[in-house]
Amino acid sequence: xxxxxxxxxxxxxxxxxxxxxxxxxxxxxxxxxxxxxxxxxxxxxxxxxxxxxxxxxxxxxxxxxxxxxxxxxxxxxxxxxxxxxxxxxxxxxxxxxxxxxxxxxxxxxxxxxxxxxxxxxxxxxxxxxxxxxxxxxxxxxxxxxxxxxxxxxxxxxxxxxxxxxxxxxxxxxxxxxxxxxxxxxxxxxxxxxxxxxxxxxxxxxxxxxxxxxxxxxxxxxxxxxxxxxxxxxxxxxxxxxxxxxxxxxxxxxx
Numbered sequence: 001x002x003x004x005x006x007x008x009x010x011x012x013x014x015x016x017x018x019x020x021x022x023x024x025x026x027x028x029x030x031x032x033x034x035x036x037x038x039x040x041x042x043x044x045x046x047x048x049x050x051x052x053x054x055x056x057x058x059x060x061x062x063x064x065x066x067x068x069x070x071x072x073x074x075x076x077x078x079x080x081x082x083x084x085x086x087x088x089x090x091x092x093x094x095x096x097x098x099x100x101x102x103x104x105x106x107x108x109x110x111x112x113x114x115x116x117x118x119x120x121x122x123x124x125x126x127x128x129x130x131x132x133x134x135x136x137x138x139x140x141x142x143x144x145x146x147x148x149x150x151x152x153x154x155x156x157x158x159x160x161x162x163x164x165x166x167x168x169x170x171x172x173x174x175x176x177x178x179x180x181x182x183x184x185x186x187x188x189x190x191x192x193x194x195x196x197x198x199x200x201x202x203x204x205x206x207x208x209x210x211x212x213x214x215x216x217x218x219x220x221x222x223x224x225x226x227x228x229x230x231x232x233x234x235x236x237x238x239x240x241x242x243x244x245x246x247x248x249x250x251x252x253x254x
Contacts, residue, residue, distance in 0.1 A: 028060075028062045029065075029066040031060055031066070032060050032066050032067050033069075033073055033074065035060060036051065036056065036071070037079065040074070040079050040080075041170075041173045042173075042177070043177050045090050046090065047090050047091065047092045048089055048090060050086055050087065050088070050089050051087070051088040051089060052087070053068065053071070053088070071088050078091060078097060093178045095232060097178075098175065098178050098179075099225060099228060101174055101175050101178075102175060102221060102224055102228070105171045105175065106218045106221035106222050106225070107218065108167055109155075109168060109218065109221055110214040110215065111164070112155065112159040112164050112165070112168055113200065113214065114210040114211070114213045114214035114217070115159050115160060115161065115210075116156070116157075116159045117204045119158040119160070120154055120158040120204065121154075122201060122204055122205045124154050125151060125155075125200075125201045125204070128148075128150045128151040128154065129151065129194060129198055129201060131150075132147040132148060132193070132197065135147055136191065141188065144188060144190065145188075148193065148197075149172070149176070152168075155217070156168045156169065189224070189227055193220075193223075196216070196219070196223065199216050200213065200217055200220065
């Protein structure tokens with residue numbers, strides 16, 4: 001066997017002690033996919049942001065092909081779409097998709113909470129409910145949101161199904177990003193949300209049947225859907241016409 005053939009085998013994908021591993025096409029595509037997706041979900045790439053293939057390829061150190069494959073996957077997930085004269089852009093927030101995401105979250109989070117009930121530390125949940133109450137009293141919107149997220153993270157992280165944990169994380173992250181970017185005017189359900197959290201904690205502490213825990217956790221998310229629908233309906237109503245000002249002598253007399 002020639003030295004050149006031996007060298008080619010030594011540097012085959014996967015690497016060995018005699019050389020570094022090469023990144024194959026699949027790994028390059030996954031690298032771009034993971035990176036762009038994370039930036040969309042944490043709002044670094046907001047809705048409407050153009051995704052320029054050449055710039056992404058240069059940033060990730062890959063050719064254009066892995067970028068195209070990654071963007072196709074993101075398009076299939078509804079995170080990216082194509083616009084005339086603009087190319088690939090981060091998809092704008094859609095009320096229908098936002099509500100669909102919340103409906104999926106209601107179903108999955110109910111089940112996950114029921115399975116986590118036997119393992120989650122109740123004291124940790126109670127601490128987050130108290131943090132929400134303190135934030136509400138102090139009109140601290142960011143603090144309220146952070147405590148709410150931590151409450152649900154506690155439940156998610158103590159679910160024993162890793163696939164379900166991943167889905168819940170993704171659905172909550174998407175809902176949070178869309179809410180912040182497109183539906184920032186949607187009011188928080190402050191005291192109602194706290195009361196619903198307290199109900200869930202009470203059921204877990206008392207060792208209630210799994211069905212009751214699941215139903216309460218599901219109702220909690222469903223209430224967000226109902227609040228969103230009511231808010232959307234109010235926002236869609238035409239503005240009330242302002243009363244006409246009096247004219248002529250009546251106006252002058254005033």
